Amino acid sequence: MKGARFDSESARAAPRLMRQDDTLYTRNAVPGTAVYGERLVSIDGIEYRRWSPLRSKLAALILLGHREVPLEVDSRVLYLGAASGTTASHMSEICAGGILYCVEVSQRSFRDLVRLCESRLNMIPILGDASRPDDYDPIVERADIVYQDIAQRLQVNIFLRNLRHFHAHAGILMLKSRSMNVSKDPQRVFAEVKAKLSAEGVQVNDVVDLSPYSKDHAAFIVEV
Ligand SMILES: C[S@@+](CC[C@H](N)C(=O)[O-])C[C@H]1O[C@@H](n2cnc3c(N)ncnc32)[C@H](O)[C@@H]1O
Known part of the structure; x- marks a missing residue:
């Protein structure tokens, strides 16, 4: 089965999910709003939410x-x-x-x-x-x-x-x-x-x- 590949190449093609070193981000569907106090960052002019592995399996x-x-x-x-x-x-x-x-x-x-x-x-x-x-x-x-x-x-x-x-x-x-x-x-x-x-x-x-x-x-x- 074909699955989503979370490497930098697919992230570039469809940047809903980004990985920078040991940090993950997802593209914020509701810009300006955090859900649980996570950091919001701008990457290439697009807002992402930081996704902590300590909060999410x-x-x-x-x-x-x-x-x-x-x-x-x-x-x-x-x-x-x-x-x-x-x-x-x-x-x-x-x-x-x-x-x-x-x-x-x-x-x-x-x-x-x-x-x-x-x-x-x-x-x-x-x-x-x-x-x-x-x-x-x-x-x-x-x-x-x-x-x-x-x-x-x-x-x-x-x-x-x-x-x-x-x-x-x-x-x-x-x-x-x-x-x-x-x-x-x-x-x-x-x-x-x-x-x-x-x-x-x-x-x-x-x-x-x-x-x-x-x-x-x-x-x-x-x-x-
Ligand atoms: C570890 S927490 C889930 C955390 C969440 N998946 C996340 O990563 O954001 C487990 C959750 O399962 C719920 N839960 C436990 N038994 C359940 C059941 N039989 N049906 C539905 N939810 C249940 C608990 O109320 C609790 O909110």
């Missing part, structure tokens, strides 16, 4: 050198665990011509998410539980990609359920090993999750340990 994944992340400009993404939209806001700038369906269970985070989505028209906020895809199915017209970041014991089952329910062709699972088993070596948990996904018929293209940015977390990039 997706930024960590890209900075750690993974170059085939399945996000295209027109991707339709089901984002599970959007919280108040820190990462989703940057993703909405990468997938500027697509749609992000942002599912969040916490009412408190959801309030901030709704406010954010008022100015970012390709983000749709959904108050819901990611383990119950039937509940938000009527709102999600189509999802090519499932992106999940929920620190839950059953996070792998929830990911698989959503991939299947929406017939997504790709997924990114941000897995927190300690939520599945607090005492087990994270590397063992990552290996077991990879085996489970494969046994369920999901092709695991990459497993990226997100340390030092996110301790005990790994990103699983999958295809279905």
Whole structure:
């Protein structure tokens, strides 16, 4: 599968995402406005938002050198665990011509998410539980990609359920090993999750340990 290549050449051709040394930026869809206090900078006369790998596992994944992340400009993404939209806001700038369906269970985070989505028209906020895809199915017209970041014991089952329910062709699972088993070596948990996904018929293209940015977390990039 062809994915977005986050190298300097594609950044020049389609500068929605820029990398300068160890710093990432996305092109600000709402110029003059920061989402969570991040720095705004002008690069070649265009405003970008600094994207910290300490605040976003997706930024960590890209900075750690993974170059085939399945996000295209027109991707339709089901984002599970959007919280108040820190990462989703940057993703909405990468997938500027697509749609992000942002599912969040916490009412408190959801309030901030709704406010954010008022100015970012390709983000749709959904108050819901990611383990119950039937509940938000009527709102999600189509999802090519499932992106999940929920620190839950059953996070792998929830990911698989959503991939299947929406017939997504790709997924990114941000897995927190300690939520599945607090005492087990994270590397063992990552290996077991990879085996489970494969046994369920999901092709695991990459497993990226997100340390030092996110301790005990790994990103699983999958295809279905
Ligand atoms: C680590 S935070 C997500 C951070 C966010 N992805 C970001 O990078 O900006 C995890 C979020 O998942 C949400 N969450 C946990 N279980 C959930 C569920 N079953 N359905 C939907 N959201 C859930 C939590 O409320 C929390 O906001």
